Amino acid sequence: MQSRLLLLALLAAVPAKAGDSAPSQRVLSAGGNSLHVEVVETTDPVRIDELQRWLAEAAGATLTAFGRYPLADATVRITQIDSDDESPVPWGQTQRGDDVSVLLFVRRDADLAQLRADWTAVHELSHLFHPYLGREGRWLAEGLASYYQNVLRARAGLLAPEAAWRELDAGFSRGQREHSGMPLDGLGRRGTMRVYWAGAAFWLEVDLALRREHHSSLDQVLSKYSRCCLRGTGEVAPEAFMAKLDELAGAAVFLPAYKRYAQSREFPSLETAYSALGIERGAGGLVYSDRAEARKLRAAIMRPHAQR
Numbered sequence: 001m002q003s004r005l006l007l008l009a010l011l012a013a014v015p016a017k018a019g020d021s022a023p024s025q026r027v028l029s030a031g032g033n034s035l036h037v038e039v040v041e042t043t044d045p046v047r048i049d050e051l052q053r054w055l056a057e058a059a060g061a062t063l064t065a066f067g068r069y070p071l072a073d074a075t076v077r078i079t080q081i082d083s084d085d086e087s088p089v090p091w092g093q094t095q096r097g098d099d100v101s102v103l104l105f106v107r108r109d110a111d112l113a114q115l116r117a118d119w120t121a122v123h124e125l126s127h128l129f130h131p132y133l134g135r136e137g138r139w140l141a142e143g144l145a146s147y148y149q150n151v152l153r154a155r156a157g158l159l160a161p162e163a164a165w166r167e168l169d170a171g172f173s174r175g176q177r178e179h180s181g182m183p184l185d186g187l188g189r190r191g192t193m194r195v196y197w198a199g200a201a202f203w204l205e206v207d208l209a210l211r212r213e214h215h216s217s218l219d220q221v222l223s224k225y226s227r228c229c230l231r232g233t234g235e236v237a238p239e240a241f242m243a244k245l246d247e248l249a250g251a252a253v254f255l256p257a258y259k260r261y262a263q264s265r266e267f268p269s270l271e272t273a274y275s276a277l278g279i280e281r282g283a284g285g286l287v288y289s290d291r292a293e294a295r296k297l298r299a300a301i302m303r304p305h306a307q308r
């Protein structure tokens with residue numbers, strides 16, 4: 001079931017009535033923060049409305065982290081393109097200049113069901129949770145977006161929790177196949193799968209540590225960072241970001257793990273994380289432990305903010 005927060009976000013994208021022209025620009029608001037959503041280069045009111053509703057749903061998924069958009073103000077621009085790419089959203093990008101913009105390029109013939117099943121919008125919107133971290137912090141940025149693209153969609157009811165764990169595990173498997181032997185923070189634009197999914201493993205590890213050892217969560221720490229320090233524009237050094245998150249968490253969780261991951265030359269072990277979550281890789285797919293503590297931990301990660 002979709003969370004109440006997601007439904008509230010969708011109210012900002014009510015379908016146009018017959019004969020009305022759908023506005024190409026709408027503002028989604030939550031917790032005092034706003035997303036300006038623009039559909040460009042199309043005048044079809046039905047399609048504009050469809051794209052606006054799709055984006056509102058994806059944006060609603062991000063509200064399951066801490067009930068508001070992470071930045072006071074940001075813009076999303078949706079452009080339709082002709083593409084042979086089978087993905088309904090062949091390309092997305094987050095730009096940080098004088099302001100912050102999420103750019104989404106949507107296949108012209110992609111229908112609403114295909115768009116709703118795609119992960120790209122939630123991935124790109126998840127980049128709004130962190131500052132620009134430069135080349136050396138690319139794995140942190142892409143890792144957070146890769147972790148949240150699955151977790152937030154599950155919380156919003158766009159993906160079943162079991163499917164979200166399978167998507168994460170499939171990503172980890174892709175990352176494990178990269179064997180360049182280079183340090184993670186030196187891969188840059190190379191080793192994309194390891195960059196994205198070793199990064200996701202990092203955020204899963206710190207989320208688990210916060211939940212198990214410090215009565216907190218990644219959501220709670222990022223919420224504090226959003227309030228005190230997140231500006232969206234400008235660059236923050238990865239170590240400085242990690243140190244500030246530790247300060248907000250009141251525990252040395254992020255920086256020690258960051259130093260270990262940044263210099264690692266192989267994909268990190270998932271053994272400890274999977275053991276805590278009660279997840280095993282079986283011949284027929286993932287197997288979930290019925291152990292109460294593991295069940296509770298899995299549910300806590302995939303449960304919406306409003307249900308905590």
